[in-house]
Amino acid sequence: MKTYDVAIVGGGIAGLSLAYFLSPHRSVAVLEREDALGYHSTGRSAAEFVLRYNAPEICSLARIAKSFFDTPPSGFSDIPLLRQRGGVMIANAEKAARLDEVFREELPFTPELERLSRQDALDRVPILRPDYVEAAFYDPNFWDIEVESLLQGYTRGARHNGVDILEKHEVISASRENDVWIIETANGVVRARTVVNAAGGWADQTASLFGVAPLGIVPNRRTAITVDLPDGIDASAMPEINEIDEDFYMKPDAGRLLASPADATPCEPADVQPEEIDIAWAAHYIEEATTVPVRRIFKSWAGLRSFSPDKLPVIGPCPSRPDFFWLAGQGGFGILTSPALGALAAHLLTKTDLPDDFARNGIVSHIFSPTRF
Numbered sequence: 001m002k003t004y005d006v007a008i009v010g011g012g013i014a015g016l017s018l019a020y021f022l023s024p025h026r027s028v029a030v031l032e033r034e035d036a037l038g039y040h041s042t043g044r045s046a047a048e049f050v051l052r053y054n055a056p057e058i059c060s061l062a063r064i065a066k067s068f069f070d071t072p073p074s075g076f077s078d079i080p081l082l083r084q085r086g087g088v089m090i091a092n093a094e095k096a097a098r099l100d101e102v103f104r105e106e107l108p109f110t111p112e113l114e115r116l117s118r119q120d121a122l123d124r125v126p127i128l129r130p131d132y133v134e135a136a137f138y139d140p141n142f143w144d145i146e147v148e149s150l151l152q153g154y155t156r157g158a159r160h161n162g163v164d165i166l167e168k169h170e171v172i173s174a175s176r177e178n179d180v181w182i183i184e185t186a187n188g189v190v191r192a193r194t195v196v197n198a199a200g201g202w203a204d205q206t207a208s209l210f211g212v213a214p215l216g217i218v219p220n221r222r223t224a225i226t227v228d229l230p231d232g233i234d235a236s237a238m239p240e241i242n243e244i245d246e247d248f249y250m251k252p253d254a255g256r257l258l259a260s261p262a263d264a265t266p267c268e269p270a271d272v273q274p275e276e277i278d279i280a281w282a283a284h285y286i287e288e289a290t291t292v293p294v295r296r297i298f299k300s301w302a303g304l305r306s307f308s309p310d311k312l313p314v315i316g317p318c319p320s321r322p323d324f325f326w327l328a329g330q331g332g333f334g335i336l337t338s339p340a341l342g343a344l345a346a347h348l349l350t351k352t353d354l355p356d357d358f359a360r361n362g363i364v365s366h367i368f369s370p371t372r373f
């Protein structure tokens with residue numbers, strides 16, 4: 001039976017981006033429980049790429065990732081991976097001073113921010129409710145990510161380099177024989193020298209299967225709904241709407257309006273479904289901040305955003321078990337950072353130097369190491 005250099009547990013954006021970057025250098029298998037790749041968090045995101053509004057380390061990763069999104073390797077995708085969307089930050093009367101403060105803080109770093117009058121905001125986002133918006137500014141640095149094309153690009157590239165992507169291979173247990181992991185899956189045994197834990201919301205559970213102590217990675221449920229836009233609204237030209245404290249956000253999605261109450265409810269890892277109360281909050285925010293009538297909810301869903309204790313990703317070998325490697329805790333930024341995090345993990349696993357743009361952006365190889373916990 002073949003022994004792989006590396007078995008990656010998890011066929012979401014984390015596992016597949018790593019498979020893509022690692023496969024020129026190592027033999028790799030990806031083990032995914034479901035029969036479809038990206039079925040969990042990866043297939044349920046809001047597909048947003050943003051350069052700000054995250055921790056400084058995540059903004060650095062976004063800057064590194066941006067050049068991959070802008071100029072992916074030839075043949076990676078037939079269509080551009082990013083589409084400029086722009087974002088309008090809004091505040092009601094109660095929070096207008098807060099918006100002013102955020103604008104003043106951000107402007108030195110992002111001179112292209114544009115303060116908007118109420119009328120300017122309505123011109124850019126005609127569905128906004130005039131009596132809700134007291135203060136606003138525009139940030140051009142928001143893009144939509146073509147998540148499906150990104151995932152397909154990683155998958156195709158990995159397969160081309162010989163990666164075996166094994167769906168319906170839930171990892172059930174594991175043992176170590178000499179220097180090889182013997183991994184029992186729902187579909188037979190897989191052997192590998194090193195295991196990568198890219199199991200998203202199941203990262204802690206997966207560690208336990210390999211006899212590795214969990215790190216406290218907690219899945220948080222987040223909900224989104226889509227509703228019809230009124231006739232005459234050009235969804236393709238409309239920017240995102242972000243409440244200044246992220247109480248909610250909205251954006252065009254396939255010709256409709258996507259809204260999320262920005263919920264973050266800690267939960268057990270599962271195929272989560274939206275709760276009625278969170279759907280109701282999303283609908284409430286649409287009616288409070290816009291003139292869009294919520295006559296019916298076209299679609300609603302929920303997914304997991306999984307956070308480590310310091311809310312930064314965990315990337316690197318387990319200190320007491322170097323043949324077990326963490327690639328977890330991608331929170332609400334796993335899609336947008338995937339070109340940077342996949343490459344970072346591949347460099348750590350092959351013990352090679354990071355490209356210069358990592359150092360230029362302050363990302364050193366052990367920055368996200370599990371040793372920090």
Ligand SMILES: Cc1cc2nc3c(=O)[nH]c(=O)nc-3n(C[C@H](O)[C@H](O)[C@H](O)COP(=O)(O)OP(=O)(O)OC[C@H]3O[C@@H](n4cnc5c(N)ncnc54)[C@H](O)[C@@H]3O)c2cc1C
Pocket residue numbers: 009010011012013014015031032033034037038039040041042043044045046047048049169170171172198199200201202206222223224302303304305306328330331332333334335336337
């Ligand atoms: C509503 C919502 C909005 C979001 N918006 C954005 C956004 O705009 N931009 C952004 O960058 N990010 C966003 N995110 C976050 C992003 O979706 C995640 O960070 C990312 O998808 C995590 O990818 P992953 O591969 O780690 O997890 P997943 O996609 O969940 O993949 C993990 C995989 O591991 C598999 N697995 C688990 N246990 C086992 C096992 N024992 N054996 C085999 N397989 C196993 C699972 O089946 C799963 O497929 C959002 C998330 C949500 C829920």
